[in-house]
Amino acid sequence: MAIDLCDPDASYVSFWRERHMCTLTTLRPDGTPHVVAVGVTYDPEGGGKGVARVITNKNSRKVANVLAAGPDGARVAVCQMDAGRWATLEGRAVVRTEPDAVADAVARYAERYGRTPTPNPDRVVIEIALTRAMGRA
Numbered sequence: 689m690a691i692d693l694c695d696p697d698a699s700y701v702s703f704w705r706e707r708h709m710c711t712l713t714t715l716r717p718d719g720t721p722h723v724v725a726v727g728v729t730y731d732p733e734g735g736g737k738g739v740a741r742v743i744t745n746k747n748s749r750k751v752a753n754v755l756a757a758g759p760d761g762a763r764v765a766v767c768q769m770d771a772g773r774w775a776t777l778e779g780r781a782v783v784r785t786e787p788d789a790v791a792d793a794v795a796r797y798a799e800r801y802g803r804t805p806t807p808n809p810d811r812v813v814i815e816i817a818l819t820r821a822m823g824r825a
Contacts, residue, residue: 689774691821693737703768703775703825704730707801710768712814714753714781722753723759728766729796730777740766740777741793743805743823746785746812754781754814764816775823779816789813 691700710728710763713721732738744750754762763782768775793813799806805811 689822691823692820693821695731696732696738696821697825700759700775700821700823700825701730701732703773703774703823704728704732705772705800706770708768708770710751713765713767714750714762715757715764716749716753717756722749723771724750725796726750726766727801728777729770729793729800731796735817738777738821739798740779740816740818742766742799742814742816743790743793743811744814745808746810750767750814751812754783761817764814773789773823773825775825776817776821777816778820778822779818781814781816784813786814789800789815 689718712726713723716722729741761766761782765778
């Protein structure tokens, strides 16, 4: 079921505020999918149609995959599910290294997941400008 990114319904937004592990799918340079478990935060008001964020280590395969896509960013998807409820966000991802962007993403993660990650000087943010949303929440 398609979700209007400019006006997502309250149950969809609420589902993205619940504590759920998610997956991030990026494409390797050879075009094969790389799917990993991550924590994701969703800001439906950010960037016009919304922004999703994943905090991670700058040396991770997912970061390498996003960077390999070039300056326009990588096409990615994040997904979560809980029994019959599910939600997917798709968009263009870039890697953000600015301290303010990282701190903001860590604060959003702490709010959603109920814990502040341990400090990591190699932490970066995969920031996804959303282009599509689907789900049944």
